[in-house]
Every structure is written in C-alpha cells, then in structure tokens.
Amino acid sequence: MESRLLHVNLTTGELRVEQLPHAMFERWIGGSGINNWIMWEHFLKHDINCDPRSPDNIFVFGVGPLAGTGSGSGIKGRITFKSPCYGIFGDSAAGGKFPYMVRFAGFDHIAITGKAPRPVYLYLCDGHADIRDATHLWGKNTAETHTALNTELGDYPSHVHTLTIGQAGEHQVGIAAVVSDASRIHARGGGGCVMGSKNLKAIAVQGSGGVRVANPAGMLKWSREFRASIDRNEAIYGFKRRGTLGAVEMYQHIGSHFWRNNQGNMFRGDEVRSDNWVKKYHKYSEVCSADCFIACDGRYKIDGSESEKAQKYVGETFRRPEYLTTGSAAGALDLRDWAEVAHWGKITNDYGIDNQDLSCAISFIMEVNQHGLLSERDIGELFGRAQSLEWGNMEDVETLMADIVYRRNLFGELFHDGPYWGALRYSARTGRNFMKYSIYGKGGASFTEEMRPFPTWMNNMAVASRGADHLKGIGLIEKFQRRDLSKRYFNGRLEAADLSTPVLKGACTALVENQVALINSYGVCLFHWMLDPTGYAPEEYYGRAFAEVTGIDRTPEELMRDGERICNLEKAFNSRLGLRREHDTICERWMFEPTTEGMYPGRVAADMFETVLDEYYEWRGWERDTGLQTASRLESLGMGDVAEVLAADGALARG
Amino acid sequence: MITVHAQYQARFREITQVERESFELETPRVAELATRLTGKYGPTMQALLMDADGENLNTRGTLYLNSRGERVFIEDPLYDGDTIYFMVGIAGG
Amino acid sequence: MSRTPQTEMVTGAVWYQPGDEIPDVDQKLYALQNQCTDCNICEVACSLVHSPDGIVNPLLARLKVNHSPQVGKRAPTHGFGFAADICHHCGNPPPCAEVCPADAFYYDPKTNVAVIAQDKCIGCMECVPGCPFDVIFVAPDGELLKCDLCGGEPACVEACATRPELNNVGKQYNRAPVLFHADSATYRAVLQDKPEPRDEVGMMQAMLEKGMVSSAA
Numbered sequence: 001m002e003s004r005l006l007h008v009n010l011t012t013g014e015l016r017v018e019q020l021p022h023a024m025f026e027r028w029i030g031g032s033g034i035n036n037w038i039m040w041e042h043f044l045k046h047d048i049n050c051d052p053r054s055p056d057n058i059f060v061f062g063v064g065p066l067a068g069t070g071s072g073s074g075i076k077g078r079i080t081f082k083s084p085c086y087g088i089f090g091d092s093a094a095g096g097k098f099p100y101m102v103r104f105a106g107f108d109h110i111a112i113t114g115k116a117p118r119p120v121y122l123y124l125c126d127g128h129a130d131i132r133d134a135t136h137l138w139g140k141n142t143a144e145t146h147t148a149l150n151t152e153l154g155d156y157p158s159h160v161h162t163l164t165i166g167q168a169g170e171h172q173v174g175i176a177a178v179v180s181d182a183s184r185i186h187a188r189g190g191g192g193c194v195m196g197s198k199n200l201k202a203i204a205v206q207g208s209g210g211v212r213v214a215n216p217a218g219m220l221k222w223s224r225e226f227r228a229s230i231d232r233n234e235a236i237y238g239f240k241r242r243g244t245l246g247a248v249e250m251y252q253h254i255g256s257h258f259w260r261n262n263q264g265n266m267f268r269g270d271e272v273r274s275d276n277w278v279k280k281y282h283k284y285s286e287v288c289s290a291d292c293f294i295a296c297d298g299r300y301k302i303d304g305s306e307s308e309k310a311q312k313y314v315g316e317t318f319r320r321p322e323y324l325t326t327g328s329a330a331g332a333l334d335l336r337d338w339a340e341v342a343h344w345g346k347i348t349n350d351y352g353i354d355n356q357d358l359s360c361a362i363s364f365i366m367e368v369n370q371h372g373l374l375s376e377r378d379i380g381e382l383f384g385r386a387q388s389l390e391w392g393n394m395e396d397v398e399t400l401m402a403d404i405v406y407r408r409n410l411f412g413e414l415f416h417d418g419p420y421w422g423a424l425r426y427s428a429r430t431g432r433n434f435m436k437y438s439i440y441g442k443g444g445a446s447f448t449e450e451m452r453p454f455p456t457w458m459n460n461m462a463v464a465s466r467g468a469d470h471l472k473g474i475g476l477i478e479k480f481q482r483r484d485l486s487k488r489y490f491n492g493r494l495e496a497a498d499l500s501t502p503v504l505k506g507a508c509t510a511l512v513e514n515q516v517a518l519i520n521s522y523g524v525c526l527f528h529w530m531l532d533p534t535g536y537a538p539e540e541y542y543g544r545a546f547a548e549v550t551g552i553d554r555t556p557e558e559l560m561r562d563g564e565r566i567c568n569l570e571k572a573f574n575s576r577l578g579l580r581r582e583h584d585t586i587c588e589r590w591m592f593e594p595t596t597e598g599m600y601p602g603r604v605a606a607d608m609f610e611t612v613l614d615e616y617y618e619w620r621g622w623e624r625d626t627g628l629q630t631a632s633r634l635e636s637l638g639m640g641d642v643a644e645v646l647a648a649d650g651a652l653a654r655g
Numbered sequence: 656m657i658t659v660h661a662q663y664q665a666r667f668r669e670i671t672q673v674e675r676e677s678f679e680l681e682t683p684r685v686a687e688l689a690t691r692l693t694g695k696y697g698p699t700m701q702a703l704l705m706d707a708d709g710e711n712l713n714t715r716g717t718l719y720l721n722s723r724g725e726r727v728f729i730e731d732p733l734y735d736g737d738t739i740y741f742m743v744g745i746a747g748g
Numbered sequence: 749m750s751r752t753p754q755t756e757m758v759t760g761a762v763w764y765q766p767g768d769e770i771p772d773v774d775q776k777l778y779a780l781q782n783q784c785t786d787c788n789i790c791e792v793a794c795s796l797v798h799s800p801d802g803i804v805n806p807l808l809a810r811l812k813v814n815h816s817p818q819v820g821k822r823a824p825t826h827g828f829g830f831a832a833d834i835c836h837h838c839g840n841p842p843p844c845a846e847v848c849p850a851d852a853f854y855y856d857p858k859t860n861v862a863v864i865a866q867d868k869c870i871g872c873m874e875c876v877p878g879c880p881f882d883v884i885f886v887a888p889d890g891e892l893l894k895c896d897l898c899g900g901e902p903a904c905v906e907a908c909a910t911r912p913e914l915n916n917v918g919k920q921y922n923r924a925p926v927l928f929h930a931d932s933a934t935y936r937a938v939l940q941d942k943p944e945p946r947d948e949v950g951m952m953q954a955m956l957e958k959g960m961v962s963s964a965a
Contacts, residue, residue, distance in 0.1 A: 070796030070804050072789055072907060097788070104805065157888065158807065208888050210805030216796055220903075223793075227906065234703030235716030238666040238743045249664050250718060250744035291792045295785045295909035299828060480718055481726030484711075497726070530745060531715055599724035 011114030031064030033521035064523015068100035085174030090189030105207030146182035166352030174417030229533035244323035255598010269336030328359035441468030453600035465570035502608035506615030514563035581627035623653035790904035835895035847878035
C-alpha cells in the first residue's frame with residue numbers, strides 16, 4: 001500500500017511530501033484514523049490548548065483506502081482539526097468527487113498548518129503542489145469560487161474538483177463549513193473557520209494518476225456481490241429516489257422530528273410532512289458521488305409553479321434537500337413551503353455554514369422571543385435595528401443568517417459559535433439564564449432530530465468526540481429496534497433493541513462507535529454501511545474490501561480493535577484538553593422536559609442518562625467517576641505511547 | 656381468528672394503493688400477515704417486505720411497528736385489533 | 749481489414765481466417781442521453797476490469813461521462829445534460845478499423861467486437877478522428893482505448909448507478925437506466941414503451957379528498 005501525505009506550512013510556504021509507512025495502515029486503517037493520528041502527532045509538538053483560530057491549529061484532509069478503487073463504496077473525504085466552535089476535537093466528512101480526485105492527483109492526506117500572509121489557495125496536480133494567490137477569490141461564495149477555479153484551471157489533465165469556503169469561513173464564523181465541489185458540505189465543527197483563519201480560500205485538485213488495488217479480481221467480485229445484494233432489496237429503490245428524505249414520513253409517524261427548537265417532535269406544515277412533496281418536484285436528474293453505486297442524491301430546479309412561494313426562486317437549481325436540511329428548515333425553523341426549504345439548503349451551502357448549528361442558533365433566539373423574554377431594547381441591542389423573530393418567516397431567517405455569517409452585529413458576534421456558546425455568552429451578558437432554551441450536547445449544537453425516546457442516541461449526544469452528534473455512534477440497533485443485531489452482538493440478549501430499558505444502551509454506543517470509526521477510516525459512506533448485505537457488520541464485510549485493496553488481511557475481531565483504537569485516540573485528544581465525565585452531558589430540555597407527541601410520548605433523558613453513561617464507560621474500560629482512560633486498556637490496544645502522553649498531562653485515570 | 660390492521664407508508668402505499676386495510680388471520684402471528692401480504696401484492700411486495708432468502712422480514716431500510724411502537728419480527732405474536740405500521744426510511748441526513 | 753488473420757494477443761490463436769465473413773455485433777451498448785447521474789462509476793469499473801496490474805484510473809477507461817447539454821431528439825428533457833460517451837459498435841468493419849494503417853484491429857469471436865491489438869498498434873491515432881462518435885480515447889501514456897464489451901458482460905452496465913431500473917421497469921421508477929447492453933430492437937422497445945408514470949402526489953391528494961387520510965398533524 002502506497003500512500004502520500006502532503007505537509008503544507010502556509011506561514012513559510014514550505015511544501016513537503018511524506019511517504020506514509022505501511023505500518024500506518026496496519027495501525028490506523030486510513031481516512032479518519034490516519035487523520036486523527038496526524039493531528040495527534042502535530043499537537044505533541046504544538047500547544048494543544050492553542051486558540052483553534054491560531055496558526056498553530058492544523059487542518060487535515062484525508063481519504064480512505066477504498067476511494068477510487070472501483071469498490072463503489074469508498075466515496076468519503078474527511079477533514080480533521082481542533083474545532084473552533086466546540087473547542088474540542090472536530091472532524092467532518094463529505095462525498096462528491098474531490099476525495100477520489102485527490103487520490104488520482106497522488107495524495108491520500110493533506111496536513112495544513114500556519115497562516116498565509118494573504119488569501120491563497122492550494123493547487124494539487126499529479127504529485128505536485130503549489131500555493132497560489134487567491135485575492136481575486138476572496139469575498140466570493142462557495143459556488144462562485146468553484147466556478148472561478150474551474151475557469152482558471154481548465155479541463156486538463158482532468159476536471160477540477162475543489163474544497164472551498166464561503167463568506168462564513170472568511171469571517172471566521174465558528175460554525176463555518178467547508179464545501180466540496182460547491183454542493184457537498186463538510187459541515188460539522190467549523191472546518192471553514194479553520195481554513196479562513198489560515199487565509200486558505202480553497203484547495204483545487206486535478207489528477208491523471210491511478211490508484212493501485214492489491215487484488216483487482218477480488219475487488220471486482222466484492223463489488224459485484226454488494227450490488228447484487230442491494231438490487232434485490234426493494235426498499236433501496238425508495239432510498240435511491242428520495243435519499244434520506246424518505247425518513248420524513250416515518251419520523252413524522254414515530255415522532256422523531258425537531259420542531260421549533262425541539263418544543264415539539266412532529267412537523268406541522270401539511271406539505272412538508274410527507275415525502276410526496278419531494279417527488280412532486282423531482283423532475284430532474286439524479287446526481288451522485290464519484291464511484292458510488294447507490295446514487296441517492298438529486299437536483300432540483302424551481303420553475304415557479306411548485307408552491308406558493310416558489311415564484312421568488314424561479315430558475316434556482318441545487319441539490320435536493322436531504323433529511324437534515326429539511327429537519328432544520330421545516331423542523332427547527334418551521335418553514336412550511338417546499339421552495340423555502342430547498343432555498344435554505346442552497347444559501348447555507350453558498351455561504352458555507354453548518355445548517356444544523358445555524359438553525360439551532362436562530363431557533364434559540366426565536367424561542368426566547370416567543371416566551372416574551374426579549375424587550376424592544378434587547379432586540380435593538382442584539383440586532384442594531386428593529387427585528388421581527390417570527391417562526392416560519394423566511395425573511396427573518398435570511399436576515400439572521402446574514403448577521404451570523406458576516407458577524408455584523410451583537411447577535412452575530414455572540415452566536416457565531418453556535419447556540420451553546422451563544423446562549424452562555426448572552427446569559428453572561430444580560431445576567432439572565434437562557435440556557436434552558438439552548439439545545440446542545442457536550443457543547444455542540446444538536447442536530448435537528450429528536451432523541452429523548454432513544455437512550456443510545458441521547459448517550460451519543462453526550463459522549464461523541466466532536467460534540468452533540470449522531471454519526472459517531474449512530475444508534476440504529478435501538479432506533480430501528482433490531483433485535484436480530486442485538487442478539488448477534490450481545491450473546492443472544494435482546495435489550496439493546498428495547499427502547500424501554502437503559503440496559504445495553506451504553507454498550508451499544510461503544511460497539512457502534514467502534515464500527516463507525518472503522519467505516520470512516522475506510523472512507524465508506526455510512527449509508528453503504530447501513531445497506532451492506534450482512535446488515536451493519538462493517539468489520540466482516542468492509543474488512544474484505546480493505547483486504548482486497550491493501551492486502552492487509554484482518555479478522556473481524558482485530559478490525560473491531562482497530563476501530564476501538566481510533567475512538568480512543570479521539571477521546572485522548574479531548575482528555576488532553578481537560579474534558580472529563582462532567583462534560584459528557586446534554587441540555588436541560590432533553591434531560592427534564594418530556595416529549596409530548598409521536599409514538600413515544602412522556603420520555604425524558606434524565607430517567608436513564610446516568611445509568612447508560614456508567615455502562616458506556618464500563619464497556620469502554622474507562623474510569624467511571626472521571627471518564628478518563630486507563631493505562632491498562634490503552635496498552636491492551638497497543639497505545640502505550642498515547643497513555644504516556646496522557647499521564648504527562650494528568651489526563652490518565654489513576655486506578 | 657383475529658383481526659389486525661395494516662397501515663402503509665411511502666413505498667408500501669405505492670404498492671398497495673391503499674393507506675390502510677384489515678386482515679382476518681387464522682394464526683395470531685406476523686408470519687401469517689406477511690404471507691397474506693406477499694400473496695396479495697406479489698413479487699414487488701415480496702422484494703420489499705422480505706429479505707433475500709424469503710424467510711425473515713427485510714430489515715434493511717424498513718421499519719415495521721405495532722401499535723405500541725415495538726418493531727415486529729416474523730416470529731412475533733399479534734393481538735386482536737393490532738395495527739402494524741409498514742414504513743420505509745433510512746435515518747440521518 | 750478482414751483479409752488479415754485475426755489473432756489473439758496472448759495465446760496467438762487465430763480467431764478468424766483471412767477472407768472470413770465477420771458477422772456484425774448483435775448486442776450493443778447504448779447510453780441514454782441526459783439521464784446520466786455523473787457518478788463516474790462506469791469509468792472506474794471499466795478501468796478496474798481492464799487493469800490486470802491493479803491500477804485504477806478513470807482516464808484509462810474506455811468510456812467517458814461527458815457533459816453535453818445539447819439534448820438529442822429522443823432524450824428525456826429532464827436532466828442536467830450528462831451522457832456516457834461509449835462505443836456504438838458500428839457494423840463490421842467499423843470506421844475506426846477501416847482507417848487503421850497497421851491493421852491493428854481484430855475481432856473477438858465471442859462478441860464479434862472490433863478490438864485494438866496493442867502490440868500491433870503504432871499509436872498513429874488515425875482511428876480517433878476516424879470514429880464518427882469520438883469514442884476512441886487516448887490514455888495519458890498514448891495508448892489507444894476502445895470498448896471491447898468486456899467479452900460480453902460489460903462492467904459499466906453492471907456498475908451503473910441507475911442499473912437496478914433495468915429490472916425495475918414499470919415499478920417504482922418511471923425512467924429507464926442510462927446504460928444498456930441489448931440488441932437494438934430491445935433498446936428501441938424500452939425507449940418507446942415508457943413505463944407509465946405514477947402520480948403519487950395525485951394519489952395522496954385523492955386520499956385527502958376522500959378522507960382516507962387526515963391532513964391534521
């Protein structure tokens with residue numbers, strides 16, 4: 001397995017290529033695993049407590065070993081950095097064609113440090129790299145930047161694929177995102193802010209090289225099997241057609257939406273309650289990630305006849321909204337017109353900002369206003385003008401969004417790091433406590449989905465390494481009540497799939513976190529994982545693909561340990577920053593306010609929270625009282641070196 | 656003999672062309688309901704409702720809940736007046 | 749063209765004797781204009797099957813996904829103008845083979861497809877403009893790349909992200925797959941016999957009107 005890491009120091013302009021040793025893949029698999037290790041090593045030499053916006057922070061991009069190999073699965077690129085909005089570990093994934101093109105250009109990972117004296121972009125082509133002036137791109141949104149770079153660089157030797165930031169990243173907004181090819185978004189954690197703080201406007205890549213597969217015949221066989229299995233399942237045609245929007249109707253039924261800052265858990269707008277509305281307007285081509293054989297993505301084009309407010313957006317074209325775009329717009333902000341929901345997706349993408357954090361910040365202030373807690377004077381002070389804060393009003397939403405993106409008034413300054421820090425700062429400033437209206441977990445804004453009825457999900461929110469997050473240990477065994485999987489993984493026990501008990505929920509989080517860490521390190525899309533023929537068993541199924549590509553043959557048990565090792569490194573990073581058990585927590589609303597709607601009314605997180613957390617630490621082998629890792633567990637995972645660093649920082653359990 | 660109701664959503668509704676219907680079952684088992692559904696709606700329903708070997712319910716991309724919000728599996732019992740919700744969806748976004 | 753003995757490159761076996769009548773390709777590749785999802789998986793899959801040494805590179809593929817917004821007469825109007833540029837497997841001998849000064853084309857006896865014998869090819873690129881559909885490609889190292897139908901089971905068709913619709917005609921999708929491996933009669937039949945569109949929205953509306961479903965939250 002050959003793999004190249006490009007070091008970029010933007011302060012000095014130094015570019016250096018490092019050949020990653022084979023042992024790196026043996027230990028960290030690739031993708032997010034190697035990204036984490038690169039960042040870990042960086043912060044052994046630099047102050048880990050540095051300001052995430054300072055030149056000392058690192059921005060790592062990486063692809064997994066399956067990218068561009070014809071597997072049909074390895075489509076995700078991953079960025080890793082110290083998060084400016086959460087202040088802890090931060091990373092984010094996106095698909096599209098940028099990741100595989102980076103590989104064809106001859107690199108697997110890019111590590112960027114320092115700060116350029118003026119706006120620049122990084123250009124990669126066939127093994128070479130170049131730092132180029134980007135003054136002319138500064139101020140452009142992500143789509144304009146992508147187009148400008150395409151015009152500038154031409155179509156030889158291949159199409160240009162880009163990673164760009166928009167105005168949000170330029171203004172170092174904490175929740176700014178990085179956008180791949182103008183439409184796929186590395187949203188969580190504020191990667192755009194890190195790029196902005198380094199004066200790095202974009203990364204553009206062209207490549208005509210190849211990727212080596214150790215066993216092409218085996219790879220071909222593997223992908224054939226996968227395709228055959230997918231094609232047999234009728235449910236997947238629905239997924240191909242609607243993408244994650246297929247979940248809208250189901251979530252409406254079970255009560256899993258996030259309505260008006262999670263005051264409810266069902267959508268109210270007639271049009272947005274069913275996925276029929278997507279199909280009504282879905283008269284355009286599907287598009288999809290490079291080298292993906294599912295193609296769950298689509299594009300819309302508004303002709304004005306679709307809905308009441310569509311006239312405003314005639315001619316607009318963008319990717320069809322996914323579930324969380326809809327969840328944030330139709331749920332958190334209560335927009336009820338399809339054209340507005342779609343437009344919300346487009347403008348957050350153009351500005352380059354995370355629509356989960358953003359919608360939670362806006363819906364927070366709207367809810368505070370709804371309870372009559374903002375006087376006219378407060379509003380004048382926050383916005384510097386008279387401002388209506390009406391649910392479901394697209395004009396208000398757009399104005400508030402621009403406030404945050406340009407940090408142009410007090411509201412923008414307070415809330416550009418998301419609702420948790422915004423609420424803290426505003427409470428401190430006014431001397432009143434607004435924290436009960438802020439929806440967060442571990443300092444990160446919620447993603448817009450209800451989790452109180454689902455113990456594993458609420459545990460995820462509290463323990464995920466990058467703050468409130470459902471993707472690190474996605475609790476599908478429980479949400480979809482998969483007794484079959486519970487049986488398989490927990491020696492025939494069924495409790496992991498039972499929503500009414502805390503038993504095995506922490507264990508389930510730990511198990512799935514390990515699996516997801518593996519998936520992320522292969523660079524495989526989580527949806528491929530959910531649909532794989534063995535049904536959520538990445539260690540078996542993708543382990544084979546990994547072996548075909550790299551020649552590294554592992555047993556499923558060994559691969560699960562690899563996953564656990566990757567999770568433990570993320571945890572160690574946060575422990576070094578001083579995170580302990582008390583930081584693994586979630587907000588008041590989830591804890592104490594019961595759900596009122598859907599199939600599972602009357603649930604609060606507090607009933608099970610501590611029990612589940614205890615169990616999670618137990619399965620992880622971490623100390624219960626502090627949440628810290630133990631030397632013995634780390635050594636058993638072959639992470640003695642990490643344990644030493646933690647011990648030196650006083651971040652290792654004493655026991 | 657018991658009566659159970661089936662409520663369909665999304666892809667299921669497209670196949671059945673009705674939102675809700677009732678079945679009278681000889682044995683109070685999910686297995687019988689599944690057999691009746693595949694018998695009535697043919698191979699498309701079979702490909703959606705059942706997994707590849709046709710022995711178990713399809714678990715990939717689907718969710719089947721009873722009136723109490725519990726997922727049902729092929730071997731589960733049914734009770735008189737139960738409603739089974741047949742849903743399709745992949746989480747997240 | 750057909751007067752040259754047709755030999756297999758590796759084994760040296762003679763496929764067709766000089767003067768033999770070579771029948772035309774029966775099952776050909778067809779690509780539906782303007783319905784391609786631009787996922788490039790056909791390119792990657794093609795380069796994987798044609799890569800005994802394990803190098804996967806879309807630039808070595810024997811087809812290309814192209815953006816050609818000028819929509820053909822029979823193409824569906826929805827879409828963003830992507831199409832897979834792929835060998836049409838013209839009647840034998842095809843124009844590309846006819847212009848070849850080195851007689852570097854041979855015929856695969858299984859599929860009757862004209863294939864370039866790389867050991868005979870002199871790299872003059874005459875066949876590139878000789879192809880009326882611009883589907884002979886030049887690899888970065890100068891090798892000329894032409895579709896060989898993968899010996900009868902084209903990997904691109906198998907891998908195409910829209911492939912399941914091939915088995916799904918008339919079911920959920922009211923669209924055809926992008927890539928076909930079929931005889932021209934089947935292809936024409938699929939194109940003309942469009943599956944009936946399902947208006948699910950209308951159905952929902954009808955249900956609302958009949959009171960079969962409630963519009964309340």
